[in-house]
Amino acid sequence: MVTSINKVGVLGAGLMGHGIVQLAAQAGCEVVMVDLSAEMLYRGFEKINKLMYKAVKQGKILPEKCEEVLKRIKISTDMNDLKDCDAVIEAIPEIMELKKEVFAKLDKIVKPGAILATNTSQLSITEIASATGRSDLVIGMHFFYPAQVMKLIEIPVGEHTSEKCINAIVDLSMRMGKETCVCKDTPGFIVNRLLAGLMVEASRIYDEKLADVQEIDKALKYALGHPMGPFELFDFSGIDTMVRVADGLRDAFGDRFCVGVGVRNKVRAGDFGQKTGRGFYDYNKK
Ligand SMILES: NC(=O)c1ccc[n+]([C@@H]2O[C@H](COP(=O)([O-])OP(=O)(O)OC[C@H]3O[C@@H](n4cnc5c(N)ncnc54)[C@H](O)[C@@H]3O)[C@@H](O)[C@H]2O)c1
Structure with missing residues (x-):
């Protein structure tokens, strides 16, 4: 497994995805935001820009820091650009067949040892993991909307998820400034x-x-x-x-x-x- 998470991929740039991208970039990670739709990517990046500059205006962050965070974010419509990420966080629609199809693709594209996390709201982590050949490295990372504001990341753990994977995701969540709630894989989690x-x-x-x-x-x-x-x-x-x-x-x-x-x-x-x-x-x- 990867030893530390420095490069994060986020799949899906909708309501949840763009917020997760911002959090990962603020946590110091290089981030690749991927969506099928170029329009969603531009909209997502625009929202991040707006929020970051608002924080500068409010004196919450320095302008140089804002620029640094934005520079760490790349956007792409090609999933192959996720290949060298240490962790990929999926935030596409809540449809099991779609998630399994995408996790099977991610498993082929993303380097061995990297973590594949899902922001699913209630689907089985174990079932999503079954579409991959690395079920020990598949885990839930359930953010709440708006991800930039809400304090909790729920971490549902699949049947085969390894302890090392749980620890790495708890650590990433803390670097994002969040509280965590680790729980078993059960419909709807807690x-x-x-x-x-x-x-x-x-x-x-x-x-x-x-x-x-x-x-x-x-x-x-x-x-x-x-x-x-x-x-x-x-x-x-x-x-x-x-x-x-x-x-x-x-x-x-x-x-x-x-x-x-x-x-x-x-x-x-x-x-x-x-x-x-x-x-x-x-x-x-x-
Ligand atoms: N909306 C919420 O409050 C909330 C909160 C927590 C978790 N979630 C979960 O987060 C996930 C995403 O929800 P959302 O509200 O952000 O949805 P959304 O509809 O706002 O965004 C989904 C994005 O995924 C993109 N997409 C669809 N198929 C894709 C593919 N194959 N590859 C790449 N991109 C693809 C779409 O273009 C869209 O931009 C769901 O699993 C949902 O249950 C949502």
Whole structure:
């Protein structure tokens, strides 16, 4: 196995990927951000730029430091550019067949001994690892959105993941300034099993027309002190992604995780939340 992680690849430049790229570059690593879509790469890099320069303006980092961090980031649409990374963190859509296909490719491309991590929200690390010939070096590295801000990285561990691999990923997470929670490979891990229960119940309250989304959001924020209500969170994290997560939990644990039809219809309509401009709230008006 690689002895230290100095070069990181991130596959997927969407909501999660670009934040992970920024964290890895701030941690001092060379970073290669790869996406199928050149547009997503430019958008992701633009977001990182904006956040870094905002931090300079706020006096949180020195301009030279900002330049150094940005210089460490390369972008590419070619997965072969990940070949000499010490670790690759995958952040592509939450679809098992897609992840397995991509991990099989990564296994062929990325140098032997390198770690392959997945940012999956709830899929089995062990099953993803089975698509590779290095299941001891496959692990979960579950960031939360926005990755730059949220304090935790959950680290679900596959059946064959080695102790050395766990230690290297805990160490990288700490270099990124995060807290870690190492747990077994179980659907939804710890955080999303707790969160999905809440989101699914909110979707039932919505279907039962007991209150408007604004009212339900206020209930959670002002009674339980959550920073966002469930429908604000659906829109913020992507309704498509949240439904996929809940469906994975429903397949594992049964109907207690079955999302209601109202939320599902948003996905069918292509209204995924902030990223498409409309979800439970309309972002085109603002
Ligand atoms: N959105 C969240 O709040 C959140 C939080 C934690 C974890 N996750 C997990 O992170 C992963 C990504 O979620 P997201 O919200 O960033 O999704 P997203 O839809 O915003 O981004 C996915 C990106 O992957 C790219 N992509 C698709 N197929 C690809 C391929 N074969 N090779 C390279 N790039 C490819 C897409 O072009 C897109 O830019 C999922 O597994 C999700 O469950 C999401």
